[in-house]
Structures are given as structure tokens and as C-alpha cells.
Amino acid sequence: MAVDAAALARLRQYFESISPHSVRELGTIYAEDAYFKDPFNEVRGVPAIERIFTHMFKQVDAPRFIVHDVVAQDAQAFVTWDFRFRMKRFNPVEQVIRGASHLRFDGAGKVVFHRDYWDAAEELYAKLPVLGGLMRFLRRRAAS
Numbered sequence: 103m104a105v106d107a108a109a110l111a112r113l114r115q116y117f118e119s120i121s122p123h124s125v126r127e128l129g130t131i132y133a134e135d136a137y138f139k140d141p142f143n144e145v146r147g148v149p150a151i152e153r154i155f156t157h158m159f160k161q162v163d164a165p166r167f168i169v170h171d172v173v174a175q176d177a178q179a180f181v182t183w184d185f186r187f188r189m190k191r192f193n194p195v196e197q198v199i200r201g202a203s204h205l206r207f208d209g210a211g212k213v214v215f216h217r218d219y220w221d222a223a224e225e226l227y228a229k230l231p232v233l234g235g236l237m238r239f240l241r242r243r244a245a246s
């Protein structure tokens with residue numbers, strides 16, 4: 103079974119236009135018992151995945167995804183993306199996390215497996231005020 107091009111286009115369009123309102127529509131993209139994992143979360147089911155994205159909108163300002171590449175084979179795809187946002191509590195400058203997602207689809211074209219890959223230390227922790235200084239110090243020490 104090959105990934106349906108229309109399913110990939112729906113997924114891309116959904117994430118590039120995600121909003122607090124559209125989080126409630128995740129069930130149109132994900133299978134009811136879909137698995138989701140990123141550096142901070144590991145959950146199963148649409149309601150749990152919705153909570154993650156709802157939380158994202160509470161924690162950061164102006165979050166948005168920019169999808170760069172989509173490579174599909176059989177019933178899976180690998181997607182590279184940038185996640186752009188502003189931190190509410192710290193630096194108001196726009197931040198970017200570069201990452202990738204491994205996705206598997208069911209016969210109906212819905213996501214049944216979603217695993218995000220990105221380096222939380224480099225892409226997030228190093229950009230925080232106090233923790234960022236410590237991370238840069240540790241990186242320098244490890245490299246010497």
C-alpha cells in the first residue's frame with residue numbers, strides 16, 4: 103500500500119495552517135488510536151495528541167510549521183520542517199526548531215504513527231536565558 107498523495111497534501115496543509123481552533127480537527131488527520139512521540143511526550147489516541155497541540159498554543163506565541171520536504175514510500179513518509187514561534191515567558195524574538203517526522207498511514211490515509219525527531223538541547227534548551235549559558239559552557243567543555 104502506498105501513501106495517498108491527497109493524504110500527504112492534507113497533512114501538510116493542516117500543519118502549515120494549524121490554529122487553536124483546528125486542533126479540534128486532528129481526528130480528520132489521525133486515526134483514533136494513533137501513536138505520537140516527540141522529545142517531551144509519548145501518547146496514544148487523538149484526545150491525547152490534541153492536548154499536546156492545545157498546550158503548545160498556551161506556551162508559545164505565533165507557532166507555525168513550515169514543511170520543507172516530504173519523502174513517501176509504501177505506507178509511510180518522512181517530513182522535514184521548521185517550527186517557528188515566540189516564547190511567552192522569555193525572549194520575544196522568533197525562535198526556530200528544525201526537525202523531522204516519521205509518519206505511518208492506515209488504509210484510510212490517516213496517521214497511525216507519528217514520531218518527531220529534533221534535538222531539544224540544541225534547538226530549545228540552549229536558547230533559554232540561564233539554561234542556555236550552562237548548555238553552551240557544557241558544550242565547550244565537552245569539545246575541549
